[in-house]
Structure formats: structure tokens, C-alpha cells
Amino acid sequence: MQEHPPVSHRKVFLAILLVSCLILMIFYYDDTLLTNGFVYDKDQTNYLEAIENATPYSSKPSTRFTTQAPTPTAVKTSPLPRTDSQSEELEFLVYSSKCKIVNLNPFNNDAKKYFHPEKYKACRSLELLTYVTKTDNTATLHIDYNISPSYTKKGISCCYSNVTRKINKSHPDSAITISSCKIFDSNVTIYNDPVMVKCTEVNNTDNKIYENVHIATLMKDDVKKKLDISDNNTKPLSVLFVGIDSISRLSFIRALPKTFKFVEDNGWIPLKGYNKMDDNTFPNLMAILTGYNQTQSYKICNPKVEGMLDKCDMVWFDYRKLGYVTAYGEDEGSINTFNYGKEGFTVPPADYYFRPYVLATEKLSKIRKDSMTYCTGPETAGERILNLAKDFSVTFKGVPNFGFFWMNSFSHNKLNSPTGMDDKVKTFLEDLTTTGVTENSIVFFLSDHGMRFGDIRVTDTGWLEERLPFIYVSFPKWIHQNYTKEYENFKNNTYKLTTPYDIYMTLQHILVLSGHNYTVKASTACPQCKSLFEEMESERSCEDAGITQHWCTCTGYKETSLDAEVTNKVSNFFLERIHSLIRSRNSDHRCAKYSVDKILGASLSQRLLYKNETYLLVKLKTNPKAIFETTITYVGDIRSSNFSLSGGISRLDSYEAHSRCVDDAYLRNYCYCRSTGVRV
Numbered sequence: 001m002q003e004h005p006p007v008s009h010r011k012v013f014l015a016i017l018l019v020s021c022l023i024l025m026i027f028y029y030d031d032t033l034l035t036n037g038f039v040y041d042k043d044q045t046n047y048l049e050a051i052e053n054a055t056p057y058s059s060k061p062s063t064r065f066t067t068q069a070p071t072p073t074a075v076k077t078s079p080l081p082r083t084d085s086q087s088e089e090l091e092f093l094v095y096s097s098k099c100k101i102v103n104l105n106p107f108n109n110d111a112k113k114y115f116h117p118e119k120y121k122a123c124r125s126l127e128l129l130t131y132v133t134k135t136d137n138t139a140t141l142h143i144d145y146n147i148s149p150s151y152t153k154k155g156i157s158c159c160y161s162n163v164t165r166k167i168n169k170s171h172p173d174s175a176i177t178i179s180s181c182k183i184f185d186s187n188v189t190i191y192n193d194p195v196m197v198k199c200t201e202v203n204n205t206d207n208k209i210y211e212n213v214h215i216a217t218l219m220k221d222d223v224k225k226k227l228d229i230s231d232n233n234t235k236p237l238s239v240l241f242v243g244i245d246s247i248s249r250l251s252f253i254r255a256l257p258k259t260f261k262f263v264e265d266n267g268w269i270p271l272k273g274y275n276k277m278d279d280n281t282f283p284n285l286m287a288i289l290t291g292y293n294q295t296q297s298y299k300i301c302n303p304k305v306e307g308m309l310d311k312c313d314m315v316w317f318d319y320r321k322l323g324y325v326t327a328y329g330e331d332e333g334s335i336n337t338f339n340y341g342k343e344g345f346t347v348p349p350a351d352y353y354f355r356p357y358v359l360a361t362e363k364l365s366k367i368r369k370d371s372m373t374y375c376t377g378p379e380t381a382g383e384r385i386l387n388l389a390k391d392f393s394v395t396f397k398g399v400p401n402f403g404f405f406w407m408n409s410f411s412h413n414k415l416n417s418p419t420g421m422d423d424k425v426k427t428f429l430e431d432l433t434t435t436g437v438t439e440n441s442i443v444f445f446l447s448d449h450g451m452r453f454g455d456i457r458v459t460d461t462g463w464l465e466e467r468l469p470f471i472y473v474s475f476p477k478w479i480h481q482n483y484t485k486e487y488e489n490f491k492n493n494t495y496k497l498t499t500p501y502d503i504y505m506t507l508q509h510i511l512v513l514s515g516h517n518y519t520v521k522a523s524t525a526c527p528q529c530k531s532l533f534e535e536m537e538s539e540r541s542c543e544d545a546g547i548t549q550h551w552c553t554c555t556g557y558k559e560t561s562l563d564a565e566v567t568n569k570v571s572n573f574f575l576e577r578i579h580s581l582i583r584s585r586n587s588d589h590r591c592a593k594y595s596v597d598k599i600l601g602a603s604l605s606q607r608l609l610y611k612n613e614t615y616l617l618v619k620l621k622t623n624p625k626a627i628f629e630t631t632i633t634y635v636g637d638i639r640s641s642n643f644s645l646s647g648g649i650s651r652l653d654s655y656e657a658h659s660r661c662v663d664d665a666y667l668r669n670y671c672y673c674r675s676t677g678v679r680v
Helices: 006-035 047-053 109-114 221-228 249-255 257-265 281-290 294-300 315-321 355-361 381-395 417-434 460-467 477-482 484-492 500-513 564-584
Strands: 092-095 100-102 130-135 138-143 156-165 176-178 182-184 187-190 195-201 204-214 238-244 325-330 366-369 372-376 401-407 441-446 471-474 557-562 595-605 614-623 626-634 644-651
Touching: 109 460, 130 204, 138 156, 138 195, 156 204, 156 355, 176 355, 182 187, 204 355, 221 325, 238 381, 238 417, 249 257, 249 417, 249 460, 257 417, 281 294, 281 315, 281 500, 315 325, 315 401, 315 500, 325 355, 325 381, 355 381, 372 381, 381 401, 381 417, 417 441, 477 484, 557 564, 564 595, 564 614, 564 626, 564 644
Parallel strands: 238 401, 238 441, 325 401
Antiparallel strands: 092 100, 130 138, 138 187, 156 176, 156 182, 156 195, 195 204, 366 372, 441 471, 557 595, 595 614, 614 626, 626 644
């Protein structure tokens, strides 16, 4: 057989080689644009690959979001269809060309390393010596003489004091009045105000053997009058918020497994793409209640000026004006949403305002746990809020009501603290069903954000968890029939990017569905946001949803190393932003000036198909010792580009002990006091 001339093979080979080189040059050039100023370790883990090549979390053994650096591949742009049956086996919680939120295993190695379940710790070894009963809108305080011998064999003497809000004080939200103690024998009628009970040995009044604070939710005359004049003929929807601070979606699954199983088994609808819009509780709850971001909240409703919160356009005020019975209760009084570094309310913000009760309970003997007030007298602070929520909701289950209840005491400071409360929270949710509360109420069971500081927060899992709090919503069964499309839309939003602003729009929509002549107002911070009873767009970015890049989980990040020049530029910019924040609060004389210790990590964003920007996520350790994280935005070459911040600056270590010299809650995130003494 005649052989082909060798030159033909060479031509074919050279042609193939030329094409291959051109392709490699294109990829190299593209990657050079992305990586100019960066040095990559090919074995580093990165979040970008998880977004491009993720497998269902149930089969992921990896500690981190991924296991190796990505090769250049086309980014998928078609939405991934969702069905309820897929549930937790999905690769992504949200999947579109504008947003990809990876679905991590709740028990990945990062999480397991720091997850250590705790047992429930009771605040007493004996049964309560006093209790309250309610019959026909009359409440009675009782002494349980059957168990009094457990406290003392010498006989007991008990008295009670009325607790009221100090209305004539310049700061009424921070003060209560406790009346003189009136002795009672076995029972006494009480009213809406809290009562403080004290019991001693009958012949030794100095030997206090028991103390507690009780409250009963009763129909007030002004509330009855409001309900009597209501002329709405449409069946109203009541609303109940039950919040637990600092619990991410994944932490909820880990820490409260029985509660998680209950909501899953009973058809509560999750929002798995629910992304916080700012750092801590105040802005995220203000987004729900007002539709404002943090800047707008301080400008329009400045909580640092007495009386301004009373004038704030909160949606729960609209519910109150439209005939709803309203309530608000929150534990850990010193860090309450509207009181931590703020003035609080001059006028009670709800028909039933439980802050005086909480402040009274904190005057009892306390047991601290994880630097929080865990026990107030013989009851946990968290269970007191659950009991308030249940009492209010059951009392007014036959009339339109709006309740907002929030717990900090067993969740705010430590990742594992909530684990001991699983049975208590699950029982509370069960009680809402058995008592009929859920028959006419939409119940929002949620958190504001995940854990914001501590060991887990420095991990990749912690970065994602901080930004994705849990939320489940329960609907009355008749909603399915009466508002089928709205209900289906809500369900279909399970795997969409959603935000607190959407809940604000939903709360207004509920008033419309309840038959009120109510004009829905757009969110000032997110004009495009809409009610969850409407189907969200699949192609929705964080920018569309009112979330700045620093808090956004839609963008993938690839770990990188910075060269010396870029390290210096990034560090100087980062520190100047922190110092600028401190100067803007006129506190540079109180707060130390930071210097760079080292950059703990840097991650580069994936290319955005719809935006010509690159984001650099940086963790910085400083002297004095603090750990900060921020997202830097730039366009083009990082060496020559101007930097800007895309959102806030996060403080990843616990700063409570080092920021006591300032009262400004926002500033405490950034201040390391020059002196650790008292405020100046």
C-alpha cells in the first residue's frame, strides 16, 4: 500500500496544534484579565466550583464548598426546574443566570467541627409555687399550697406588686414602676399589668424562698371598643411572627431537628432563598416593618432621637389602625431591637406591649448562659416569650390580630445554644395548631440572620449561613381554597431569591386580602420588590432584590492569594474605610487606630454575565485584635482600578468586651476602645 507523504501528517498536526494554541490563548487571556494581581493555588478550595459543578448535598463529603479549582467552563444560564419532591436533594437553592445559591449539607465538615448539641437546662428543680388561671376575661393569681412544703416546712407568706411602665419619665421605654407588695392568702384577681410575686417563710420575712413575675392577656376596654366598631365583612387573616435570633437555615436543621421535622411534616412553606439585606437585627426587621434600608431607617425614623420611632411608618401601625389587636414582646431587654443603642418607643407601639413585663422579669434572680440572660427567676427568658405569644394568640384567635414576638436569650451568642430548646419550640408550634391559632393566622417562623461571629463564621459555611436565615410560613387551610393562586405563588417562591422587603410587601397584601380599603406602598429601599403572594421572577439578582453585594449569596467566589502590591492596596483601603466610619461618628478619640496584622483570606468573584464588575471578598486581622470582612468592588485591572465598598463591613469576632466605651450600636461593630473602662 502506498503511504501518504509525511508532510500531510505534519500539516494536519500543525493545524490542530495551531487551533489548540489559539483556544488556550483565549482561555489564558480571559483568565489573566480576571487574575491580574493574584496568585492562584490550583489545590485551593473555592465557592465558584460549587456553583458550577455542585452535586446534591446529600452526597457531598467535602468540608468546604468545593474540592478543587475550576477549569474554564461555560456558565449554565437556564433555570433549573423545581419540584417539592426534590426538596433537599437539589444542587442549588436558587439557580438562574443572575443568582446561584449553593445547597450545602447542614452537616458538612465545617459545621460538624463546631456543632455540639446541648441538653435543656431548667431554671428550677421544683414546680412553680404560683400560677395564673383565666376564666371569662378574668385572671386569678394562685398560690399552690400542695407543693409549698417542697419549698419550706415552716409555712409561707406571699405578696404581689403591680408593675407599670413609667410614663412620666423622659425615657419611658427603659423604666418600670413596682408598687408596694400586697399580701394575699391563696388567690387574688389580677389585671393586664404584670405582677411580681414574692414568698417568704411565714415567721421569717427575710428568708425569701420564691419570686416570679406573671402576666395575663385580657381584653381591654379600648381594644373591645375598637373591635366593636369594625365593619369589615371579609374573613380577616391574622398574623403572628415568632422569631429566634441568629439562626441560619442550616443551623435550624442541625440545632432544632424536632422543630424542623414538625414544620416539614405539617406543610409549613420554607423560603430557601431568603437572603438578609444587612448586618444585624435592626435593619433586617425594619425592612420587614417599613420597607426601609438601614440608611433610610436612621434618616426617617431615627431611633437615636426620642419619639422618632413612634412616628415611623411601620406596617404594624397600619394593622392597629385597621382594627387589629396588636402585640409586641422580645426578651433580653438590653439588646431589644428598638432599644440597643436606641431610644425605643415613647408611646407603647402595640395594644399589648410586653417590654415592662420583660424588664420586671430581669429584676428577678438571673442565671447567665453564653453571656445572655437565660433564666429570669424560675423560668427561661425564651419560654416566657413563647408563653406570651401563645397567650396572646389564643386569647384573640377569634378576632383579627397581629403579634410580633422575638427571642434572643438562647440563640444570639453561641452556635449551639438553641439545641437545648428544641422540644420547647416544637411544643409551642404544636400548641398553636391544637389551640386553633393556625386556623385563621398566617404564622411567620423565622430568624433575622445566621451566626454573625465566632469560630464557624470564619469558615466558608459560616459566610453562607450568616446571610441565609431560616424562615417557614404556616397558612390556614381555607387559604388554599379562597386564594388558590396566591397560595401557589407563595409555594413557587420557595426556591427563588427573596428578602425582608418582600415580607413587607406581603404584610400589606394580607390587609388587602382581608378586605380592607388599603393602598399598598412600594418599598422605599426596593421599589421592585413585591408580595410573596405574587410569583417572583426567576431571573432576579441581589440588586433587583435590594441586597448589596456584601450580603449577597448569589455570586460565587474563588479563593486566591494576593501579591504584595495588591495586598498593600487592599489593606490600606480597608483600614481607611474602618477609620472613616469611626471618624464619621466623632469617636476617633475613644477608639483605637487599627494597623494590619495580616489578611486571613481573599476570594474573587465569578464573572457576572449581566454586570461589568468584579468583587473581592477580604478577611482582615488587625492590631488591636479584631477580624473584619468586606466586599470590595472594582472594574478592570485591580492594580489601577478605584475601589469601592459594596455594602457594609462585617466584624467576625466577638466585640462586646472591647466596645463598651461607645453607646452607638452601629459603631460598636468597629470600635476597639482605647481604654476598656467606662464610657466617656
